[in-house]
Amino acid sequence: MGASASKPARAAASAASRRQYPLRPSPSTTSTPTASQLQSQAPPANRANAQGQEKASITRSEAIDLDARDPDFAASLRSIGPVTPTPTLSRSSTYNQPRGRNVSAPMPGARNEEAKANPSLLTLMSRTRIAAEAEADMESLGRKDHAGRRFVDVVSLKQIISMRDGQGVSEEVIERQFGLKKGTLANLGPKGVVADVR
Structure with a gap:
């Protein structure tokens, strides 16, 4: 199975290595079409319209900039107004709320x-x-009324697990040594629930 499955991949790799690419571009892609070539390729109906208009240019001219600032086009965009996005299924989305509704902080x-x-x-x-x-x-760590820590960092947790599971030290001794609140180690569960992975 392994040998027959790799045959198509081997054939594709060898075909890719034999592929030869052209060394120079073809003449049709390097030459730019002249105006006479463009007019001869244009359909007859468009030729009549194109004769009265300005010829197309490769560079951006002042006429193109004026068309971009067309007031009629801007007016049509204003008449369309802002786009309403597709409604979402999220309850927290504000897009689904009607415009007349007063959006306030939730209770x-x-x-x-x-x-x-x-x-x-x-x-x-x-x-x-x-x-x-x-x-x-x-x-509240340094205060007199502090009953002990409830949260520990990863390094302390690793030491606590090692002492409890590996060395067999009682939970009361560990809680006193690390300044933990009484019953904090009981939250870790019995031996084996939380373990030191090596």
């Missing part, structure tokens, strides 16, 4: 209901809440 209860229905919003809200809790935990 706190409505925001929680919307977050429960939208996993992305739920994740962002949880992440914000946990970040605020971790910051408050670090700010």
Whole structure:
């Protein structure tokens, strides 16, 4: 199977190596068409219209700039107005709301209901809440009423797992040594749920 499957690939590779490309461009692609050639190729109906107009040029002229600033064209764009995007299925999208409706800040209860229905919003809200809790935990670290840390960094977590699972140190001793709140290590679950991967 392996040898027969690679035969088409080998044949394609050898064909690509044998391919020869032209060394110089063909004369039809290098020469620019003259005005007489363009008129002879144009259909008869367009020739009559083209004789009264200005001839086409390769460079951008003042006439082209004037056409770009055409007031009739600008007026037609203004009459069309702003483009309405395709309606989206997102409940948080503001495009689906009618123009007459007053858009105000959502009620706190409505925001929680919307977050429960939208996993992305739920994740962002949880992440914000946990970040605020971790910051408050670090700010209260040196105070007398501080019961202990609830959040640990990765290096400390690795040391804690190594002490608990590898060395058999009790959770109470580890929590006291690292200044953790009582019961914090119980959140990691029993041995084997969270482990040190090497």
